[in-house]
Amino acid sequence: MSRDFESEIVDMLRERELTVAFITRFLMERGFEVTRQKVERTLRRLINMGIVEAKIGNNGRKHYRLAR
Numbered sequence: 001m002s003r004d005f006e007s008e009i010v011d012m013l014r015e016r017e018l019t020v021a022f023i024t025r026f027l028m029e030r031g032f033e034v035t036r037q038k039v040e041r042t043l044r045r046l047i048n049m050g051i052v053e054a055k056i057g058n059n060g061r062k063h064y065r066l067a068r
Contacts, residue, residue: 005027
């Protein structure tokens with residue numbers, strides 16, 4: 001399940017950069033049982049692997065996108 005969950009996040013981030021709240025919401029709509037904390041933990045792991053990068057947006061929230 002974790003692999004499918006990670007690949008869904010990467011697919012969503014291919015389209016545009018998103019915050020944790022939107023990633024969690026879209027995963028819930030796609031039928032995954034996830035919490036914000038689980039999404040954040042997965043995003044930290046993807047950042048450490050170099051797949052995703054984070055930046056602070058104008059509203060002070062972290063926005064995640066695929067690493068270039």
